Amino acid sequence: xxxxxxRLAFSGGREAVARLLMIAAAVxxxxxxxxxxxxxxxAIDRANERQVWMNTxxxxxxxxxxxxxxxxxxxxxxxxxxxVFRADLAPTGPNSPVVPGLGRLPAPGEYYASPAxxxxxxxxxxxxxxxxxxxxxxxxxxxxxxxxxxxxxxxVGRTVEEVGALPRATTVTGVATALPTDCxxxxxxxxxxxxxxxxxxxxxxxxxxxxxLIFIGTATRLSAATREQRxxxxxxxxxxxxxxxxxSAVESTVAAVIGTAVGFGLYFALKPVVAEVPFTGDRFFxxxxxxxxxxxxxxxxxxxxxxxxxxxxxxxxxTISPLGVSRRVTPxxxxxxxxxxxxxGLAELGYFVGSKPATTNGQSAAYLTGFVLVMLGLxxxxxxxxxxxxxxxxxxxxxxxxxxxMRRLSDxxxxxxxxxSGLVLALFVTTGTLAIMGTINANQSTLNGAPEVRKAxxxxxFGNKEDAVTLPSVPDRVLARARAVPGFQGIALxxxxxxxxxxxxxxxxxxxxxxxxxxxxxxxxxxxxxxxGAAVAAVDPYQLVDLTDSSGHEWPAAAISGAEVAELPVRMxxxxxxxxxxxxxxxxxxxxxxxxxxxxRLAEDxxxxxxxxxxxxxxxxxxxxxxTLPIAGCSLAVSVVAGLSDRRRPFAMLRLTGAPxxxxxxxxxxxxxxxxxxxxxxxxxxxxAAAAMFxxxxxxxxxxxxxxxxxxxxxxxxxxxxxxxxxxxPLLGRITGPESARNG
Numbered sequence: 001x002x003x004x005x006x007r008l009a010f011s012g013g014r015e016a017v018a019r020l021l022m023i024a025a026a027v028x029x030x031x032x033x034x035x036x037x038x039x040x041x042x043a044i045d046r047a048n049e050r051q052v053w054m055n056t057x058x059x060x061x062x063x064x065x066x067x068x069x070x071x072x073x074x075x076x077x078x079x080x081x082x083x084v085f086r087a088d089l090a091p092t093g094p095n096s097p098v099v100p101g102l103g104r105l106p107a108p109g110e111y112y113a114s115p116a117x118x119x120x121x122x123x124x125x126x127x128x129x130x131x132x133x134x135x136x137x138x139x140x141x142x143x144x145x146x147x148x149x150x151x152x153x154x155x156v157g158r159t160v161e162e163v164g165a166l167p168r169a170t171t172v173t174g175v176a177t178a179l180p181t182d183c184x185x186x187x188x189x190x191x192x193x194x195x196x197x198x199x200x201x202x203x204x205x206x207x208x209x210x211x212x213l214i215f216i217g218t219a220t221r222l223s224a225a226t227r228e229q230r231x232x233x234x235x236x237x238x239x240x241x242x243x244x245x246x247x248s249a250v251e252s253t254v255a256a257v258i259g260t261a262v263g264f265g266l267y268f269a270l271k272p273v274v275a276e277v278p279f280t281g282d283r284f285f286x287x288x289x290x291x292x293x294x295x296x297x298x299x300x301x302x303x304x305x306x307x308x309x310x311x312x313x314x315x316x317x318x319t320i321s322p323l324g325v326s327r328r329v330t331p332x333x334x335x336x337x338x339x340x341x342x343x344x345g346l347a348e349l350g351y352f353v354g355s356k357p358a359t360t361n362g363q364s365a366a367y368l369t370g371f372v373l374v375m376l377g378l379x380x381x382x383x384x385x386x387x388x389x390x391x392x393x394x395x396x397x398x399x400x401x402x403x404x405x406m407r408r409l410s411d412x413x414x415x416x417x418x419x420x421s422g423l424v425l426a427l428f429v430t431t432g433t434l435a436i437m438g439t440i441n442a443n444q445s446t447l448n449g450a451p452e453v454r455k456a457x458x459x460x461x462f463g464n465k466e467d468a469v470t471l472p473s474v475p476d477r478v479l480a481r482a483r484a485v486p487g488f489q490g491i492a493l494x495x496x497x498x499x500x501x502x503x504x505x506x507x508x509x510x511x512x513x514x515x516x517x518x519x520x521x522x523x524x525x526x527x528x529x530x531x532x533g534a535a536v537a538a539v540d541p542y543q544l545v546d547l548t549d550s551s552g553h554e555w556p557a558a559a560i561s562g563a564e565v566a567e568l569p570v571r572m573x574x575x576x577x578x579x580x581x582x583x584x585x586x587x588x589x590x591x592x593x594x595x596x597x598x599x600x601r602l603a604e605d606x607x608x609x610x611x612x613x614x615x616x617x618x619x620x621x622x623x624x625x626x627x628t629l630p631i632a633g634c635s636l637a638v639s640v641v642a643g644l645s646d647r648r649r650p651f652a653m654l655r656l657t658g659a660p661x662x663x664x665x666x667x668x669x670x671x672x673x674x675x676x677x678x679x680x681x682x683x684x685x686x687x688x689a690a691a692a693m694f695x696x697x698x699x700x701x702x703x704x705x706x707x708x709x710x711x712x713x714x715x716x717x718x719x720x721x722x723x724x725x726x727x728x729x730p731l732l733g734r735i736t737g738p739e740s741a742r743n744g
Contacts, residue, residue, distance in 0.1 A: 109134065494544060
């Protein structure tokens with residue numbers, strides 16, 4: 001039967017070849033996207049594995065042991081919003097552990113930098129970046145120790161005494177080889193929290209694969225009526241249901257095998273492009289985008305099997321009753337029970353608004369299940385909504401084209417909805433994606449603080465408050481160099497308050513203010529001013545660390561003289577600039593070089609990681625939108641053409657009985673446009689509802705309107721869809737001639 005089925009598959013001339021190519025193209029797109037998603041998940045895992053060493057010394061991280069301990073001091077630095085990982089190391093013997101990517105540890109006065117950091121230092125004045133790292137550049141940190149070619153990392157060689165003086169410094173007997181179970185806030189590395197990104201990629205894969213599966217199903221049904229008649233005739237002359245099933249499956253399986261092979265080629269062609277997409281905020285190494293044997297096996301075996309099942313399902317009426325095909329019995333109308341999956345998915349998302357699972361895995365299962373249920377619900381509810389809308393319109397119209405179109409939709413709403421199902425799902429995905437991204441962007445995209453605060457830099461002790469090391473004093477030469485920086489405006493030394501002068505009760509905590517000379521405070525009005533006649537002010541150190549704009553705030557006077565304050569240890573330095581990146585980074589570099597136990601911070605540093613994650617969400621949203629909408633448009637075009645091809649004889653009969661061609665075009669247009677507009681409204685509303693519940697449950701954000709971009713995109717998509725429908729109408733004139741009306 002298989003050779004005979006292959007002969008039939010290719011014996012239909014250009015129509016059969018076009019159908020095979022269409023199915024193969026749909027499968028190729030699906031396979032290419034699926035493999036790209038699989039490889040991206042694998043790349044995240046490999047990126048995490050290569051940066052585990054950065055978490056050496058983190059409580060709970062496991063590490064191999066070596067004979068000679070290694071002094072380890074790690075921290076995160078920033079440059080113009082970019083994160084720089086820095087590890088200061090001091091071996092205690094020849095057998096101290098070596099970090100991945102290095103052949104040996106740097107000696108005191110040497111450092112190794114990642115290729116991206118090397119390039120950045122070459123392109124940047126040393127006073128802004130390079131001077132932060134003592135000694136000379138001795139070599140390059142290899143790819144084995146970097147999660148991404150964009151990673152900024154440096155390993156600095158120091159003496160045991162220098163590293164031991166750093167806060168949080170510790171001795172280790174090996175670099176970390178595995179992360180602790182929970183390192184949400186303690187671990188270093190941009191991609192170390194990869195579980196959430198893998199979850200997002202899983203949801204993205206579902207969002208991409210659903211339209212592709214619809215496209216495959218649509219292409220499989222191309223010329224279904226012609227094939228149904230052919231197979232029904234075979235049944236009538238003695239072919240068994242099993243033989244018909246084999247023949248119907250062979251065509252789709254052959255096309256799926258061809259499409260799978262092309263899909264692998266598409267994956268390899270897209271691999272360099274995917275590597276450049278910063279899903280985690282940084283690019284992937286191209287070598288990390290690889291596939292596992294189970295993933296390849298699932299794709300190679302599963303896709304053709306799914307295509308065969310789709311063909312079997314599409315032509316199931318033939319195997320049940322060949323006479324049913326010739327009689328064209330009206331299908332059973334869909335029932336309101338089809339709304340249950342949609343309601344269940346929305347109910348699940350709504351339930352978790354007030355009772356979010358405590359664990360990340362629990363949240364992943366909850367939201368993934370909810371969104372998949374909603375998407376399935378849209379597919380099952382679409383035919384019922386199409387039928388209900390068609391019946392409602394039919395009761396309020398008397399035009400022939402409208403009556404014919406509505407009657408046909410009422411008789412077979414599944415076929416009417418099938419043509420627009422891919423676009424409806426794409427609208428849901430687009431609405432949900434842009435609504436979520438717009439809300440997150442509105443809540444997280446702005447930098448901390450007011451404009452004047454973003455011009456300031458605060459230098460505070462590095463480490464926990466308990467082990468923070470304050471400065472005995474700040475040398476005059478350092479202050480002179482700070483004032484010489486172009487763009488410098490003012491600096492104030494915030495002194496420690498060991499005598500607890502001006503302490504007061506704030507809730508359950510005894511608040512001990514820091515002290516600042518009023519003459520210095522007058523030069524940086526962004527943090528407030530002194531009371532009239534006061535020499536020293538008592539300021540809230542927490543408010544200063546948060547870089548809060550306190551302009552206009554009057555700090556109370558402290559009962560201490562300016563000369564006495566000058567003798568107290570320095571808790572922090574607060575400097576202001578004209579806002580230029582050059583001034584801020586020069587001051588940061590100066591402070592880091594002079595005070596290695598302190599960390600200078602800008603307002604944008606606190607938002608840096610958030611901005612990086614936000615950028616990764618934007619990239620994922622772009623991928624979803626740029627993929628689902630074109631696929632949905634192709635699916636719509638194929639569906640409309642397939643519908644016209646399958647109904648050429650009924651339309652030809654109508655033309656022979658006197659129906660004008662323009663009437664038939666209006667019928668086809670209404671049959672396609674009504675389900676599109678009716679179910680699109682449901683998909684858009686559902687997308688907003690699902691997004692609102694997800695945002696409220698996961699982030700406690702209220703839904704923010706996605707803005708003109710979204711409405712413009714949706715409007716363009718609907719207009720383009722109607723244009724696609726209109727572009728197929730000229731086919732009616734060619735396929736409804738008298739020759740199409742003859743029996744056969």
